Amino acid sequence: MDVVSPELNILLPDEIMDTEAIVMDDDPPAESPAASGQSQPSDDAPIPMETDVLAVPEIVSLCSDAPPTQRTQALTTSITTDSTLCSTTSATHLTSGGLQKLSANHQIILNKVASSPGADTTRSPGTTTITPGGQKFMVTAIGKSGQSIVLQLPHTGSKPGSGQGEAKANPQHFKVLTIGGRTDLKPVMVGQAVSSASQISTLQAQQLKTVQIAKKTQVSSAGPIKFIITKAVNNKGLTAQTSVSNVITGRVLSTSSPVTPPRTITLSETLSSNSKIAISPLKSPSKVRHAPVQTVTVGGPQFKTIFPLSTSSNVQQIQVPGSRFHYVRLVTATTGSSTGQAGSHCTNSSMTAKPMVVNTAQVRMSVPIIPAQTMKQVVPKPLTSSGQVLTTQTQQRLIMPATPLPQIQPNLTNLPPGTMLAPGSGNMGYTVLPAHYVTQLQQSAYVTLASSSGFPTPTGIQTQARLPLNGLSTSDAASRPRKPCNCNKSQCLKLYCDCFANGEFCQSCNCTNCFNNLEHETERAKAIKACLDRNPEAFKPKIGKGKEGESDRRHSKGCNCKRSGCLKNYCECYEAKIMCSSTCKCVGCKNFEESPERKTLMHLADAAEVRVQQQTAAKTKLSSQISDLFTRTTPAITSGGGRMPFTFVTKEVAEATCECLLEQAEQAELIQQPQATAERMILEEFGRCLMRIISSAGKTDCPSINC
DNA sequence: GAGTTTGAAACT
DNA sequence: CAGTTTCAAACTC
Numbered sequence: 087m088d089v090v091s092p093e094l095n096i097l098l099p100d101e102i103m104d105t106e107a108i109v110m111d112d113d114p115p116a117e118s119p120a121a122s123g124q125s126q127p128s129d130d131a132p133i134p135m136e137t138d139v140l141a142v143p144e145i146v147s148l149c150s151d152a153p154p155t156q157r158t159q160a161l162t163t164s165i166t167t168d169s170t171l172c173s174t175t176s177a178t179h180l181t182s183g184g185l186q187k188l189s190a191n192h193q194i195i196l197n198k199v200a201s202s203p204g205a206d207t208t209r210s211p212g213t214t215t216i217t218p219g220g221q222k223f224m225v226t227a228i229g230k231s232g233q234s235i236v237l238q239l240p241h242t243g244s245k246p247g248s249g250q251g252e253a254k255a256n257p258q259h260f261k262v263l264t265i266g267g268r269t270d271l272k273p274v275m276v277g278q279a280v281s282s283a284s285q286i287s288t289l290q291a292q293q294l295k296t297v298q299i300a301k302k303t304q305v306s307s308a309g310p311i312k313f314i315i316t317k318a319v320n321n322k323g324l325t326a327q328t329s330v331s332n333v334i335t336g337r338v339l340s341t342s343s344p345v346t347p348p349r350t351i352t353l354s355e356t357l358s359s360n361s362k363i364a365i366s367p368l369k370s371p372s373k374v375r376h377a378p379v380q381t382v383t384v385g386g387p388q389f390k391t392i393f394p395l396s397t398s399s400n401v402q403q404i405q406v407p408g409s410r411f412h413y414v415r416l417v418t419a420t421t422g423s424s425t426g427q428a429g430s431h432c433t434n435s436s437m438t439a440k441p442m443v444v445n446t447a448q449v450r451m452s453v454p455i456i457p458a459q460t461m462k463q464v465v466p467k468p469l470t471s472s473g474q475v476l477t478t479q480t481q482q483r484l485i486m487p488a489t490p491l492p493q494i495q496p497n498l499t500n501l502p503p504g505t506m507l508a509p510g511s512g513n514m515g516y517t518v519l520p521a522h523y524v525t526q527l528q529q530s531a532y533v534t535l536a537s538s539s540g541f542p543t544p545t546g547i548q549t550q551a552r553l554p555l556n557g558l559s560t561s562d563a564a565s566r567p568r569k570p571c572n573c574n575k576s577q578c579l580k581l582y583c584d585c586f587a588n589g590e591f592c593q594s595c596n597c598t599n600c601f602n603n604l605e606h607e608t609e610r611a612k613a614i615k616a617c618l619d620r621n622p623e624a625f626k627p628k629i630g631k632g633k634e635g636e637s638d639r640r641h642s643k644g645c646n647c648k649r650s651g652c653l654k655n656y657c658e659c660y661e662a663k664i665m666c667s668s669t670c671k672c673v674g675c676k677n678f679e680e681s682p683e684r685k686t687l688m689h690l691a692d693a694a695e696v697r698v699q700q701q702t703a704a705k706t707k708l709s710s711q712i713s714d715l716f717t718r719t720t721p722a723i724t725s726g727g728g729r730m731p732f733t734f735v736t737k738e739v740a741e742a743t744c745e746c747l748l749e750q751a752e753q754a755e756l757i758q759q760p761q762a763t764a765e766r767m768i769l770e771e772f773g774r775c776l777m778r779i780i781s782s783a784g785k786t787d788c789p790s791i792n793c
Numbered sequence: 794g795a796g797t798t799t800g801a802a803a804c805t
Numbered sequence: 806c807a808g809t810t811t812c813a814a815a816c817t818c
Contacts, residue, residue, distance in 0.1 A: 572813065581802055582812045620803080646800065655815055656799045 570595035578602035579613035581624060586613070589625055629662045644669030652677035653687055735779060743775040 571592060573583045578600045581587045585595060585602055592602040601609045617624040628642050641659045644667060650656045652666050652675045659666045659677055665684075666677045676683040750771035754764035 569814095574813080576802095576812065580812075582814090584814080587802095617802095624802095643801095648800075650799065650815095654799080656801090658801075661815095 568593070571597050573597040573600070577609075579610060581617060587625070628658060629664060639664045640667045641669065645672050646670070647672040647675070649674075651675065651683065653681075653683055739779060743772070743779075746771055746775050 568588075568590065569584065571578060571583050571585045572595070573580075573592075574597070576582045576586075578586050578592050578595070578597050579602060583592070583597070583602060585592045585597075590602075591604070592600045601613070603610070614625075623642070626642070629639050630642050639662070641662065641664065645652060645657045645659045647657045647670075650660075652660050652670070652672050655661045657666075657672070657677060659670060659672075665679060666672055666675050678684065747768050750768050751764060754767045759767065
């Protein structure tokens with residue numbers, strides 16, 4: 087999970103925003119991408135689906151209570167768990183701006199990047215570093231799944247190197263990136279890390295905690311930012327969790343608007359232990375920008391969910407009556423919905439709201455972060471026990487529930503757009519709901535959405551946010567009839583299964599022994615994790631945008647065809663209607679631009695398509711005409727209104743017409759006209775009769791045939 | 794519809 | 806990373 091304010095989000099390098107980019111090696115922070123300020127755009131990431139998985143069985147709270155004088159005290163960490171290793175050491179360096187919280191199960195590193203020179207600290211795993219005058223804070227929790235929080239405090243308004251040991255730089259952005267990590271990874275601070283103090287604490291492999299920082303409406307302007315992170319640590323195992331409520335409250339200041347007051351950050355969660363991490367006074371910028379937020383109270387005063395009001399819509403909240411689960415739909419980011427933030431250099435194209443799913447021992451729920459401009463109302467989810475979900479992010483990231491079994495928590499970063507996390511009923515604690523299934527939920531009459539009150543409609547979000555999926559836009563993919571699978575041996579839990587590979591539940595398939603459903607969420611989650619372990623991008627669309635200058639669509643891996651010439655649907659490139667690229671390893675490829683075979687096939691395909699379209703159009707037109715004729719004639723039978731002319735040719739009309747014709751014949755005979763003339767006269771009279779019948783058709787009264 | 798072909802995914 | 810096996814879709818008859 088990560089919580090990042092929109093203002094901050096745009097200021098952070100992509101590396102920071104990317105959990106994977108966050109340093110997980112031993113390199114000094116100075117060499118980190120974030121430290122250099124360079125960005126490394128991922129060309130190979132066709133879809134900016136950032137769904138960081140967070141194994142979040144623990145809670146960290148940020149509170150702001152510290153007086154301005156405590157600004158020098160950057161961080162305070164206290165761990166009350168009996169297995170605490172380094173809490174005190176971190177606390178002693180709060181003034182330097184860094185924080186690391188470590189416990190038997192967790193490591194959290196809060197690092198403040200100092201702008202003041204001379205303070206350079208080599209960060210090592212478990213190191214807590216706080217530097218004065220810095221402008222960035224990064225909190226990184228290193229655990230089995232890797233978690234990190236980044237607080238970025240731009241230089242604006244602060245005096246670089248105004249004094250070491252002080253954290254007086256005006257923090258104009260508050261950003262929490264990710265929380266999670268792996269036990270085998272070593273945390274390294276990212277950013278312009280110049281810290282005056284560092285501390286290293288060695289911790290055991292620990293379970294990660296879920297940290298949620300939500301923005302709240304401003305409390306005052308230009309007030310000091312105060313953060314108190316309270317974290318309860320369960321160091322006795324994953325299953326032994328006792329509820330402990332923690333509240334994170336703070337003020338977030340940004341630089342965009344000089345007149346708006348700071349925002350308050352409130353974070354509450356239930357923790358499994360008594361560990362606490364306090365981050366106190368950070369910054370107090372003179373100019374603050376008010377970012378509209380929305381607060382939703384969930385289950386009591388201590389549980390609040392605050393939604394930022396200035397982020398793009400990337401999360402959909404779904405409520406399914408009768409279900410104890412609270413669903414959150416993840417949608418991919420959009421590039422055109424930037425919220426006009428102060429940072430004109432905002433190039434982040436993956437700004438998505440970040441849902442957070444937190445499961446406690448008693449309560450499991452997920453609450454999305456809904457963009458303020460679109461979401462105005464959120465149905466609160468009552469909590470039966472302690473639990474808190476907070477999300478204020480513009481990127482699509484997830485926080486895993488606090489339930490045990492983090493080892494099977496998949497890296498959801500690469501799940502397909504639209505994939506949803508929902509609290510699970512099994513020991514998984516969550517369920518990865520495929521986008522298709524979510525769509526079904528949304529279309530269900532039992533799904534309630536706050537669309538009427540500004541909450542973006544599912545359709546809107548999907549249309550806006552969905553990105554191509556294996557060559558097809560996900561919206562198209564969702565609309566198209568999904569092809570049922572026929573899996574027999576894979577239990578539909580391998581990528582052999584198209585349903586599974588596309589992040590969909592099997593439905594109306596012909597598969598046997600299918601586990602790709604909610605009833606087997608545990609197995610399914612394990613399978614997802616296994617796939618992600620093998621290939622972190624297993625669930626990413628294979629057809630993504632190529633590098634600059636290349637085709638817009640290309641296969642991420644390329645095909646490996648040997649015998650098909652890449653001109654059959656065996657070839658994934660051909661199937662996706664794209665040409666093979668340099669990434670392909672195919673032999674005898676004929677799927678390239680100038681290939682005559684390809685052109686021939688294309689022409690044939692086009693011709694066939696045209697024929698199909700023509701046939702379809704002809705059938706449609708004929709059906710329409712028949713239907714129209716039927717609808718137009720049917721009323722004549724029943725009501726008499728709007729009858730067609732021929733419906734008036736009743737027996738009486740026919741007899742009258744005949745009489746007219748006979749009379750005309752008699753007239754011709756009387757005047758001794760030749761037969762030809764007589765016939766002509768009769769025909770002319772017949773014509774007049776028809777005209778009268780026709781003219782009478784538009785009248786309600788029965789036609790009168792007068793000769 | 795059964796059997797074959799094919800290549801991606803999974804496995805070693 | 807390469808070779809092999811497994812698997813299900815695509816294809817052929």
